[in-house]
Amino acid sequence: MRIVILGFGAVGQGVAHVISLKKDYLQRKYDLNPQIVAVTDSSGAAINPEGLDEELLLNTKTEKGKISSYPDYGVPGVDSLKVLDEVEYDCLVEVTPTDIDDGEPARSHIIKAMENGKDVVTSNKGPLALSFKDLDDCAKLNNVEFKFEASVGGAMPIINFAHETLAGCSIESIYGILNGTTNYILSRMANEGSSYEQTLKEAQEMGIAETNPYQDVEGIDAACKIVILANSVLNLPVTLKDVEVEGISRITSESIALAKKEGMLIKLIGEASPDALEVSPRLVRQGSPFAVEGTLNVATLKTDLADDVTVVGKGAGSVETASAILSDMVNIWKKRK
Amino acid sequence: MRFNLVLDLPDVPGQLLEVLEPMGRLGANIVAVIHQRDVKTERGTVPVQITIEGDKETLDKVMGALESKDIHIIEVDGVLRKEQITTVLIGDIVEEDLQDTVAQLNQLKGVRVADLDLKMSDKEGNSATKMVMEANSGLKKEVLKNVKELGAKKGFLVINEV
Numbered sequence A: 001m002r003i004v005i006l007g008f009g010a011v012g013q014g015v016a017h018v019i020s021l022k023k024d025y026l027q028r029k030y031d032l033n034p035q036i037v038a039v040t041d042s043s044g045a046a047i048n049p050e051g052l053d054e055e056l057l058l059n060t061k062t063e064k065g066k067i068s069s070y071p072d073y074g075v076p077g078v079d080s081l082k083v084l085d086e087v088e089y090d091c092l093v094e095v096t097p098t099d100i101d102d103g104e105p106a107r108s109h110i111i112k113a114m115e116n117g118k119d120v121v122t123s124n125k126g127p128l129a130l131s132f133k134d135l136d137d138c139a140k141l142n143n144v145e146f147k148f149e150a151s152v153g154g155a156m157p158i159i160n161f162a163h164e165t166l167a168g169c170s171i172e173s174i175y176g177i178l179n180g181t182t183n184y185i186l187s188r189m190a191n192e193g194s195s196y197e198q199t200l201k202e203a204q205e206m207g208i209a210e211t212n213p214y215q216d217v218e219g220i221d222a223a224c225k226i227v228i229l230a231n232s233v234l235n236l237p238v239t240l241k242d243v244e245v246e247g248i249s250r251i252t253s254e255s256i257a258l259a260k261k262e263g264m265l266i267k268l269i270g271e272a273s274p275d276a277l278e279v280s281p282r283l284v285r286q287g288s289p290f291a292v293e294g295t296l297n298v299a300t301l302k303t304d305l306a307d308d309v310t311v312v313g314k315g316a317g318s319v320e321t322a323s324a325i326l327s328d329m330v331n332i333w334k335k336r337k
Numbered sequence B: 001m002r003f004n005l006v007l008d009l010p011d012v013p014g015q016l017l018e019v020l021e022p023m024g025r026l027g028a029n030i031v032a033v034i035h036q037r038d039v040k041t042e043r044g045t046v047p048v049q050i051t052i053e054g055d056k057e058t059l060d061k062v063m064g065a066l067e068s069k070d071i072h073i074i075e076v077d078g079v080l081r082k083e084q085i086t087t088v089l090i091g092d093i094v095e096e097d098l099q100d101t102v103a104q105l106n107q108l109k110g111v112r113v114a115d116l117d118l119k120m121s122d123k124e125g126n127s128a129t130k131m132v133m134e135a136n137s138g139l140k141k142e143v144l145k146n147v148k149e150l151g152a153k154k155g156f157l158v159i160n161e162v
Helices: A010-021 A023-030 A054-064 A080-086 A106-115 A125-141 A159-165 A180-192 A196-205 A220-232 A253-261 A318-336 B015-026 B056-068 B098-106 B140-154
Strands: A002-006 A035-041 A044-047 A074-076 A091-094 A119-122 A171-177 A264-272 A277-285 A296-303 A308-314 B002-009 B029-035 B046-053 B072-076 B082-091 B111-119 B127-136 B157-160
Touching: A002 A010, A002 A080, A002 A106, A010 A023, A010 A035, A010 A054, A010 A318, A023 A318, A035 A054, A035 A080, A044 A080, A080 A106, A091 A106, A091 A318, A106 A119, A106 A125, A119 A125, A119 A318, A125 A220, A159 A220, A159 A318, A171 A220, A180 A196, A180 A253, A180 A264, A180 A296, A220 A264, A220 A277, A253 A264, A253 B082, A253 B111, A253 B127, A277 B082, B002 B015, B002 B056, B015 B029, B015 B046, B015 B056, B056 B072, B072 B082, B082 B140, B098 B111, B098 B127, B098 B140, B127 B140, B140 B157
Parallel strands: A002 A035, A002 A091, A091 A119, A277 B157
Antiparallel strands: A035 A044, A044 A074, A171 A264, A171 A296, A264 A277, A296 A308, B002 B046, B002 B072, B029 B046, B082 B127, B082 B157, B111 B127
């Protein structure tokens, strides 16, 4: 299986790392030999039809900061779309930075690959939250596989889980904690009694919250994920603008203390149901499945036959997110074989 | 047939009699009364368990009589009659007329604010209140919607249960 990785940040590097790590395993278990034939970042690309070396890719990026410095096969300044035109490959792994205004450049990358008859795996929330239906239609029209497990909840299985493991159930609604940063902040505020501002600052110092935390704390990131779940699991043709969003920046330590008196915690919950499409701070019972701490993600699927099913997992992290991408790749391989 | 009831009574003289009177008058047979004044709820009320016996018609009449007397029935045969709904509001709680907030929530039939807790903040517009509402079962969705609308009107951040 020849792979092109567009974007070589934390997730892209995670993908190279897990491919290198699991080579023997994939060969033995699935007779799968993933070959990375091209990688791009903002500096350009590294291209080798015979396959690039994963460790060398990672070392080049760490030491030189640019993938185009890859020895012998580096191509500075080349455009990603051009790479997709010129390189022979089977599967695109689209992991460029998320853009929630127009979903670019990921959207164009994905469409181009599909129109060329290639399968696509992505963790990119932007294009999915803005134009899910277009992408889904495009995949069907071109008869290609389109998988995006890593876009929601990182390593927490939910999309494939809903489609495959719960294939016999109708899923009526989904509730979940879909953003690790806000869950960390709210958990710390509940445990330490600290203020929102102070806790956010601490999270930033620890690298859990970004310097510009807007998309996380105002619920935008979680809203993107709820849109993806609404579309892919509940078949609701919605986009980001349909979500009612309230973040956690107005949450005070006083309100958390009051909730605790009643045996409850405040969590940022995404809901996709026939009644609502929203992200908002909600009360959950201490000891309930939603009372997870730290950066964990959790989601409950309400089904007709199996009642409530809850999954918990790591919502972020390079290798964790890459694990979901690798699983998507394996599933595509099994189908194509 | 039999009904096992759990009632929630204020801890003042005469309350138990008030409950037993319609039962006797309407012809229901009182099988058991468990009344422990030292077991109180957080709000200081006393839960009382009563088992009554009679035909369906009589028992229905008794339930009707209790309800018309505004006696607070928590449970019938192990099934909760009332749901507790907790909500937390953040905003200008006091300035936006707390009494009016409670009155508006009580307006919905079958709903009453049973408990209220207020925490002032040193920052303006940031005080918080926790309310526990009791509602007839089946009303939860409507109550949550009502709270949300009220919050939007008064500029509160509403934190409802999942």
